[in-house]
Amino acid sequence: MLLKLDLNDPRPLHEQVTAAIRRAIADGQVAPGERLPPARDLADALGVNANTVLRSLRDLRDEGLLEFRRGRGVSVLRRPDAREALGGKVRDLLDEAARYGYGPGDVIEIITELSRSGGPE
Incomplete structure (x- = not known):
């Protein structure tokens, strides 16, 4: 591990x-x-x-x-359910974004832009 x-x-x-x-x-x-x-x-x-x-x-x-x-x-005993697992990754993403000075709204904006363009460049 x-x-x-x-x-x-x-x-x-x-x-x-x-x-x-x-x-x-x-x-x-x-x-x-x-x-x-x-x-x-x-x-x-x-x-x-x-x-x-x-x-x-x-x-x-x-x-x-x-x-x-x-x-x-x-x-x-078990794996965390998908929402729980994704929630942990989202918390990690928000923590990382905060280190760069971005807030949750900024992250949502980035995700929206990336999802419209088909992914990261």
């Missing part, structure tokens, strides 16, 4: 880690029934504290995406 964090992202680290794991599940990098790597391994790969990863895993468990089983680790 390949996860990346954006060092320029103003969100708290645990939220970034949660979004990265949710995206990996939504994209099919980890399928329902599969186990995630141990929290320490994920933390090492991301360069964050293991407690940050554990907090993210608990958040995803609370969302119903993950299951914790003693002696078996953390497994994926």
Whole structure:
């Protein structure tokens, strides 16, 4: 499972880690029934504290995406529904746009222009 964090992202680290794991599940990098790597391994790969990863895993468990089983680790229960997955990507897009000084209205305008022209140039 390949996860990346954006060092320029103003969100708290645990939220970034949660979004990265949710995206990996939504994209099919980890399928329902599969186990995630141990929290320490994920933390090492991301360069964050293991407690940050554990907090993210608990958040995803609370969302119903993950299951914790003693002696078996953390497994994926289900993929997020399409609207939920798309919502995460839209939040990421809005966060990125804000870093460039664009607001939601500007993003809607860009999307409208691109959809009329058939896509990015």
